[in-house]
Amino acid sequence: MSPTLAAAWLVAKVSNSPALAGLAGRVYPDAAPEGAPNPCLIYQLLDHEEDEQLDAGEIRDSSPGFQLRIYAATRMEENALREAA
Numbered sequence: 001m002s003p004t005l006a007a008a009w010l011v012a013k014v015s016n017s018p019a020l021a022g023l024a025g026r027v028y029p030d031a032a033p034e035g036a037p038n039p040c041l042i043y044q045l046l047d048h049e050e051d052e053q054l055d056a057g058e059i060r061d062s063s064p065g066f067q068l069r070i071y072a073a074t075r076m077e078e079n080a081l082r083e084a085a
Contacts, residue, residue, distance in 0.1 A: 006045050006066065014041070019084035022077075023070075032071070039072040039081055 010027050014020045026032075026040035046065040068085060072078035 006043065010041065010043055013085070017084060020081060022072075023081065039070065039077060041081075041085065042069040042071070043067065 007027070007029060014023045014027055022039045023041050026036065028036070028040060028042050030042065030044055032040050032042055044067040046067055068082075070078055070081045070085065072081060
């Protein structure tokens, strides 16, 4: 899956979910821009083992995978957004 398609999918997921409304306009590839407000969602497309990863883990098969990070003001808010995502 291309990074562009991944971004479009995530933005659509956030836009169509009332539980993720706090992330609207705050979905970023690889890292949030400096000064970006929380909550925000950071995603990485993991398609090659040699790619730099936030949390390097085993990538099985040759199928692409995603890594999502959600940042929020409180752990409770973060957990709720993570569960919804």
